[in-house]
Amino acid sequence: MRIAVTGASGFVGGAVATALADRDHEVVGFGRDPNGWSHPRARYRSWDFVGGPLLGDRDFDAVVHCAALVDETAPRAEAMRINRDGTRTVIRSFRTTRFVHLSSAAVYDNLGANVEVTESQAGGTALCGYSESKAAAELEFAGTDFVILRPRAVYGPGDALLIPRILGQVRRGRLALPEGSEVRQTLTSLPNLVRAVECALRPGAPTGVYNVGDDTPVLLSAVLRELLARKGMGHVRITPVPFRAAFAAATALERTAALARRRPGTTRFAVAQFGRERTLDLTAARERLGFRPRPTSLDGAERW
Template identity: 65%
Template sequence: MRIAVTGASGFIGGAVATALADAHHEVVGFGRRARGWSHAGARYRVWDLDTGPLRADRDFEAVVHCAALADDWAPLPAALKANRDGTRTVVRSFPGARIVHLSTSSVYDAFVPNVDVSESAFPVRRFLSPYAESKTLAEFELAGTNAVILRPHAVYGPGDETLLPRLLAAVRGGRLLLPEGAEVRHTLTHVDNLVQAVTRALDPGVPRGTYNVGDDAPTVLADVLREFFDRRRVRARIVGIPYRSAFALAASLETAARMRRRRPALTRYAVSQVGMERTLDLTAARERLGYRPTATSLEGAEAW
């Protein structure tokens, strides 16, 4: 199959493009950065979605759209341009191709716990970040297309520069302060499981639609973090902060940051993602995609 992968210079896009090229598909990776991804059996091209639709070499059977601005503090216009408008550009660039769109569980209501949340809980009308709002609107751009939308939560694994590394960097004096001590259940998503879901979604026989994606079963986030610290030989104790206190502090920091035009040290979105349950119902993916995820695993994390 001839497949285009947007965002190939990033963590998820690079993992997807590499896996598809390893499987001997004809892959062209697209990204903003020169030499952002490479594979002996594939090609890489620089393409900034902000510049508009691709003008040449558009004959692809499928496109995996991984490119996104995953920043919970990005200004809304910037988030919309990258995520909503970028998705519109992909649809226009590859007419007739099957689109596998990498969305996010952040499209669900961040103000309340998501307990075994199903795909039907979308859409919502309130958001804690421009990221969530812009990714919600991006999904609407795919209405009426031959698209499969995947909604993972907290993608981690080799090459991750966001989730676990950020929490590791937040350790101060041997302590990591987290809302509720992160003693809440999460459906995490190993990048290998996400790649499996993408591969299944590319099958023309798989019905289009929207699917939650994650590891085989939920886990307590604090337990995962403790194992990660052990594997990385980091001495760190998790200290819990009441959720309401952490949320109020983040709101104050956001207000001050807006006045000073700076990035806050903590956001309400981050508090909500760590301190509330975020578990996904994977029934649709299992039954309709034939998705068979593995359990949450930190094997090899010593080298991540």
């Protein structure tokens, strides 16, 4: 297949583009960085999709739209401009028989627990512009031949967001987390996300919206302890903070940061993500796409 991958200069997009090129698809990666991605058997083109439609070659069998602003501290208007309006531009730039859009489990209720949520349960309280914009982006696909994938907490080699953020919160040998993150969560390894994309690209794969993630939910605190140990930080202890106290503190930090026009040290979204159950029902992806995810694994995390 001839496949376009947006966001190829990023963590997820680069991994998807590389995996597809390795499997001998004809891949063209797109990104804002002029030198953002390379592969010996693929091409890379610079394109800021927020600036306007793609010019030139647009003849592809499929598009995998990975590009997004993943930042819950971003102003709502900026998140909407990139994630919703940018997605609209990408859709209009390609006339294809297959469009795979990488959305997010952030479209589910941000405040309450998500317990084995199904695809029909999107909505509820949104605690940031990122969540709102990813939900709005999904609405742009009405009337198109699409597959929408909703991963949660993507991790793996090259991650410059999730794992560095966790490790950056360590203070004096302690990692303070709401409820000590003693909660069940669905995580998504980069290889499992790539598997889901490949399933969505198969001829005849049914369109629709699909949760994707690792094979089974895990206890988040146990995964974080293993991560700390693998990163040579086994001495760090996880310190539980009551959810209400952590949420109140994050609310105050967000307000202060808004007045000072700077990024808050933590957010209500982050507190709710680390302190509430976040598990996804993967039945639809398993049964309709043939998705066969592997268990959560931190193998190789020492080098991430």
